[in-house]
Amino acid sequence: MTPSTERALRERGLDPEYVRAVVETAFVEDLGPDFRDVTSVATIPADQTDTADLVARADGVVAGLAVAAAAFELVGEVTGAGRTVEVSVVARDGERVARGDVLATVTGPTRLLLTAERTALNLLCRMSGVATHTRAWADALTGTRAMVLDTRKTTPGLRALEKYAVRAGGGTNKRMGLYDVAMVKDNHKFAAGGITAAYRRVREAFPEVSVQVEVDTVAEAVEAVAAGAEFLLLDNMPPAVLREVVAAVGGRAELEATGGLTLEVAAEVGATGVDFLSVGALTHSSPILDIALDLRTPVGPSRRAV
Incomplete structure (x- = not known):
């Protein structure tokens, strides 16, 4: 986890070590005892890199961007891949977003992007759903x-x-x-x-x-x-x-x-x-806010790192 992400978590009243523990527990649940994503390992070359966007699929209020960033930044460490994912956060927690808005961008080994995708989105969608529901009450x-x-x-x-x-x-x-x-x-x-x-x-x-x-x-x-x-x-x-x-x-x-x-x-x-x-x-009882990870271009040999 980068110092900037740790700082962002602390600024929001969240302990980085607590977030690390939550993320690691989620990875264990998703990747099993061998910490592997069998589909990504089988279909994507190890040296391939890509950029992907976290995109809102519905209108709402976003929350948990630093937590999602932590998941992407920790996936290489947890899986033993030894490679890193760079995260650029575009939106701000607490702001209203619209369907189609880019909330953050991630760049790194394609295998790691897709391995971390569900863990990052589970946390981000859940937190954003709570924030969206809460905003409806605050507005009322x-x-x-x-x-x-x-x-x-x-x-x-x-x-x-x-x-x-x-x-x-x-x-x-x-x-x-x-x-x-x-x-x-x-x-x-x-x-x-x-x-x-x-x-x-x-x-x-x-x-x-x-x-x-x-x-x-x-x-x-x-x-x-x-x-x-x-x-x-x-x-x-x-x-x-x-x-x-x-x-x-x-x-x-x-x-x-x-x-x-x-x-x-x-x-x-x-x-x-x-x-x-x-x-x-x-x-x-808050429903999630639907958010997706979209690779910017189709995966293929031309996307391999050189």
Whole structure:
């Protein structure tokens, strides 16, 4: 992985070593124990080089270009080919792209380009799909104070990539995991004997950790704020009840509407005065953005390196 790609990843809040591990795991899955692409090895001379473009096949928002670059740059190392692929990124994460737009260009041994193709595209298409879906929610909330928020309903092993894609699409991140923020949900309230007891136990055990509380009624919201909670999850509340909670809390806590939300009601929910709309579908149900790798000219003897 080149220093410029590592720098681009860090600038986006992604650890290059984490990205390397994700890419290498994907290559193992695709190439098997012998790290080989039998079709490319059989059909393409080892000394042939080509240039190919990553091209959007649909309109959307792109995210993950540095991750795709890492896949192309690491393929020679992973396969033991000892040769490199040069990547030139044209588009920028977070920008809208149209069908036919070139997002990046890759140049190098043709075998390596095609060996890395699916791994790079799987990650890029997935992340761009999350960003595109998130942008639709962010657009729907235009004119309200609310922002769209992600959840922990992510693909195992890809959480940091998917949460980055949410940011690229104009959304914001909630907690990364069970370790950085305490979230008192219904089962915790039941097991601890109520909201106040659960909140106090978390605060005593982990005084440095932010505590969020899920509530189902206006009365529970008032109790949670009285106990000290500064962030409430308002679970499956209709807009009329959300407005009641906003009035009852009076700015003493940040408020997140959650549960059963759709794009069709986003603006109405955002207009209630809540701070966030929590949407698990950003990461568990976003369709990919279709992106392809196109060689610039047909493969043939004339393309061989000399």
